[in-house]
Amino acid sequence: MARGGFLASTMIGFTRALARAMASEQIARQAGLLQSLDPRVRVIGLFTMVLAVMLSRRIAVIGALFVVAVIIAILSRVGVLMLVKRVWLVVLGFTGVIAFPAIFLTPGDTVAAFAGGPVRITVQGVQTATLLIARVETAVTFTSLLVLCTPWTHVLKALRAFRLPQEAIMMLAMTHRYIFLLVETAGQMFESRQSRTVGLLKGAEGRRITARSAGVLLSKSIELGNEVYLAMQSRGFRGEIRILSDFHMRSWDYLGLAAFLFAGCLSAWIGR
């Protein structure tokens, strides 16, 4: 818990979430390699790269794809330090926990033995763990590049290229739209609570406040949902979603799409 106590740390969490979302949008709106491509190309292209990573069994090929991801990040003006902090270290932490037992449990040639023999590190175990971590790191890097370099609204529109039902897209869009409003409301609720709190709260009291706030927030979100539905009805909504797509493919986009497909297929074939 932060030094300022439970309320302060919760508020810092809300503020940080909003700040991160805004920083991502700024990256998405600046000039760069990925940003110059049609959002549909970005979605299809980066999805192809993720697929290639998943299909590759050779660590060298995955390593090469990782280098490609880093080069794309630099050309798209995504800070490598940001990737280290927000992607690579986090993924390493999660995947590391999953991959770690494989070092000892995978049968094969022993590299080192502990506790008189039964606990052994094997070459195959190290390879399996490395492959898993490299695969996840690279795939998540490509996915993060898509999210960082494409406004969420464009990702949603581009998803229609995959024939995703419009209802699902509208639901995702509205969730994204109102999550910020609810985060803001929650932040204000905690600010208001903190302005009337003297000293630090005990853990139990902090949990009670969280539970009550969650209840109030739920009521507010239900009320907001009803109001939004009325506002939609008022402008002619009758249950069927109609969205306008205004994307245009240029020769640069076709070139980008071809490059992604070629690199993806080549990697999957070499790494099979």
Next chain:
Amino acid sequence: MLMPPMFELRDVYFEYDGIPALHGLSVQIAEGESVALLGANGSGKSTLLRILDALYFPSHGQVSFSGRPLTPEALHQEEFALSFRRRVALVFQNPDVQLFNPTVFDEVAFGPLQMQWSKEEVLSRVGATMALMGITHLRDRPPYRLSGGEKKRVALASVIVLDPDVLLLDEPTSTLDPRSQSQVIDLIQEWKGSSKTVITATHQLEIVDDIASRVLVLEEGRVGATGTAAEILANYELLLRANLVHAHRHSHGTITHTHPHLHSHSKHEH
């Protein structure tokens, strides 16, 4: 033949979970009229606007639009529903409720798309409306990143794009800074001048004279009084009773005075 009124409400009752909001309200609003619904918080202004927009239906009484009853059954008919939704537009008090699309462009295009207009027409009308409202530079911005004034302008653009005959406005200038307030009032005045029907719910006396030729004062879900803006604003007893003004008390030496406290664009009276 005499034209039916744009809206006619007869003995309308409406309640929220047993708490009455409208209580035997009867009123007629003619085509091209500009009406202010004046009342304190909880007087039933927002409920009345929602009934006029056929979002709520009364528990008792009748509502008609251009001589046709406004009922859930009528709104289930696609032809009537589309025509009604195009002709009558409501701007909600809280713009966050109304701005549910991911970008400003999508927001303004939402109504025309529901009306099933062609892509070319949608693009041209949306572009023209955004230029008219001075929000073209906000085109790709998500609504949660806009200021209060910008949100209000986008909310207005999202209904004006349909070129409705009736504009229903719920507290259009509340929470706005003076410049944004003035812009919204200018817009309402433009609409008044173009033979459109404008019905504005407000508790801000200082804007009533600018936005309405007739004022309905709502008190506890009924029409407490009706008249021109000048007549209503001059009736201090009525305004005090409807909780629209308060007595202003101050002292000169040992003598304490009590005056009505009124605001208007040109003067601030004690």
